[in-house]
Amino acid sequence: MAAKKNAKKAGTTGDLIISKSRTKAAVKKSNVSSDFYGALDKAVRGMIASAEGRAEANGRKTLRPQDL
Numbered sequence: 001m002a003a004k005k006n007a008k009k010a011g012t013t014g015d016l017i018i019s020k021s022r023t024k025a026a027v028k029k030s031n032v033s034s035d036f037y038g039a040l041d042k043a044v045r046g047m048i049a050s051a052e053g054r055a056e057a058n059g060r061k062t063l064r065p066q067d068l
Contacts, residue, residue: 017045050067051063051067052067
């Protein structure tokens, strides 16, 4: 039973690019809902995908700040 709980927990947090603890620490005046982390992760993945497309369109394999 414990193995199932650990596997489920690892699957939900292991897939995130962002750090929950660092995100929460960056928020100064508000609380953070559990749904926020998934939405933030999705937004970050979208930004990375867009940056990759821009870099590729410019003939580069390296992501640079201007790609954001």
